[in-house]
Amino acid sequence: VLSNFAEEKVDDRSIKLHGEITPQMSNQLGGVSSGVLMMLITEAGYSALRKTKNSDLVVENIVIYFLKPVQIDVQLTVRSKVIDSSRKFGKADIEVYHGEQLVCKSLLTAQVLEK
DSSP states (O other): GGEEEEEEETTTTEEEEEEOOOOOOOOOSBBBBBHHHHHHHHHHHHHHHHHOOOOOEEEEEEEEEEOOOOOOSEEEEEEEEEEEEOHHHHEEEEEETTTEEEEEEEEEEEEOOOO
């Protein structure tokens, strides 16, 4: 799934993934599978948090709002921004766009593991 997406660093606390949704990522209704969106959101959040915390992370909580259905063979952009980073926790705001239209919004909370 991630092989179709490229990562781009926006600034010190933000990253962007962009790529194409393929037919293998679809569900029975012809839209993108929620599991695929979940993986993209998780990976974008991890990547943004790893840029600020050079440590291992474990997802503690994810809140996702699916705002619009996403069809196959479209370009998606996943923007992730670290909104809080402390010694033990990190929070990232993740937005998924189809063109300029927001299709999914998420908040990821991760626990930072001690090394």
